[in-house]
Amino acid sequence: MSSRDKIFTAIRKNKPESVPYTEPDLSLVINYPDLMSQFSTVLTAIGGSCKEVASATEAKQFIDSIDKGAFVIDTTGVYPSDLTHLSPASLAAVDTAIIRGGVAVAENGSIWVTEENMVNRLLPFIAQQLILVIHEKDLVSTMHQAYERISVNETGFGVFIAGPSKTADIEQSLVIGAHGPCGMMAVVIRN
């Protein structure tokens, strides 16, 4: 008997009688009246930052104006055609990655980013700084509404990103910038 069969046989024999469950009722879940301010407050508290802009044009002007270092990859605009195949060693030199984000969650400051958005899966994790560009209309109160809006398997990989990479493994002292980005900013376009 294969291990698979062995495991299934044991589970079939030992599992209890089926018990039902209730699906989460969203009317019982917190609703933030001001999604933008809640999102921005939480993201700042967890080490990220948040910039509101009026339009896509203003977003571009703002991002152009800030110091991003020498090696920038902007998947919202023009990016290297071989980005998917860039080696980890070359990506390790990226100073700033600019990526489009999807749904953004006010309760925890996280932003959904798909493989399609990032082009190369390693990019948002290995860059020294990460900028995610999102739209205010994509803000939701909680993770419940977020999962209603996305299909987790729409692309092969997707991630909720909430702030910069961090650790507190040395005597519980918070250090921003563990292995990944030392800074993370959300640029929120109001319309």
Place this chain on the structure above:
Amino acid sequence: MKDHATLAEEFIKDDARTNWHDETLWFVRQKRDKAAHGLPEWEQLREWASQIKNHTLSNMESYLEEFEKNALDNGVKVHWAADATEHNQIIHDIIKSKGITRIVKSKSMLTEECHLNHYLEEQGVEVVDTDLGERIVQFRHEPPSHIVLPAIHLKKQDVSDTFHEHLHTEKGNNDPTYLTRAARVHLREKFIASQLAITGVNFAIAETGGVVVCTNEGNADMGTHAADVHIACMGFEKLIPKASHLSVFLRLLARSATGQPITTYSSHFHKPRAGQEMHIVIVDNGRSDILGKADFRNALKCIRCAACFNTCPVYRRSGGFSYHTAVAGPIGSILNPNFDPKKYADLPFASSLCGSCSNVCPVKIDIHDQLWKWRQELSKGGHLPLSKKIMMKGMAFVLGRPALYRFGGASARWVLRHMPFLVKFKVNPWYKQREMPEAPKQSFRDWYIQNKKK
């Protein structure tokens, strides 16, 4: 084999360090409280989570079948391991078939349970743990002492010494930022050079065949997206029916663990990237037996947040190593006796049965009830040490004879008042690290008889 009490005694020799450990974990518990109280629906969330897990456990085989089918359709290779040895062999076979000698691994308590690192190192494979805390303890040839905070037993000067030895950092520089930066440089090199990455799994979604991995450091993602092969290892109890259920669990997990609203990265892996291979190893290793025990099966609901560790007055003052197992703390004390009742007979006694663990558990596991039930189970199975058996028999004898009990109480009060040196000396185990109480003038019984007529 040293038991919990003996190992705890070694830990508490250093008063200042014990107090620091206690206070630090209590601080994490307080952060958890603040995060939980920020959501009016917290108790409702726990109830939803508990129900979803109970439902999944009771329909495990159909959800496993659904998960396997969807994962295969996604182009993922699915492996089944009946026990730890098979889990380790499956992983080694994949590594060997690619001719790989160096791998990176993010945090996975399952691989700790299976002693994967030791196994692979014996086969000549270099394993680099990439979670900062795990890398620190790996350098020191220690196991993690906490499932979320692996190096919580260490002070920054310990880390500084370890890094000075292995990463040649400046001697005596204890700055956490400086030390973390040194590890960052070291581990980024390892990520870039690695050909294969192993991760654990926080949640596996039956309806989509995907797995979710949560980290703050981003180490699971750095490893998997840089490497040509990704192996994700999971116990079958990680399953949940639908992707929408992740909302419930992700809202609970980080808040319960560290008080964060969510971990920095909640990564959803469904398909290997173009040119990459992805494997999922699904492990039983005793879990199907636990599923058959009505009193103990709901321990399989655990999502490994460690809230029960941080709140436990015994864990906080005895440290993770005193549990001599990969998963310590209250949840470890009810899981491990399933695997080996003799070896872990001491663990259900490493508790005051205060019930705080059950109160903070995000999936409502009846931890302290199970601790109490395990004590009876172990006693029936003849796994109690002789000293405990004699003590229990003695207690039963005294408690069954009211006159003797009253005489005993009166004698103890008299001794405490008139001959305290008989109890306040070092050999008395009850006097170690404890102040003896002031002896009351009368027993509660006497007080009650005297006052009930008033």
